[in-house]
Amino acid sequence: MSDDKSKSGNQDRLRINVNEDYELRDWSAKFGVTPEQLKAAVAKVGVMAADVEKALKNN
Structure with missing residues (x-):
């Protein structure tokens, strides 16, 4: 579904x-x-924006 x-x-x-x-x-x-960094973070923590933001801040 798009x-x-x-x-x-x-x-x-x-x-x-x-x-x-x-x-x-x-x-x-x-x-x-x-x-590419965003894709890697999504692959690591999932698609929820808050989780991705946390992961990116921790790098």
Whole structure:
């Protein structure tokens, strides 16, 4: 099931989908990391933005 881009709400803000170019770009910019670093963090801790942010701050 693909993202419904007409419905952006809390779920979209809480989870990171690294398979969507715009999300990869936006989340990478938000956290100040490269797309590769973001993908590695998601692979390590999962898709929840708060968990990814913590993981990136600990590196």
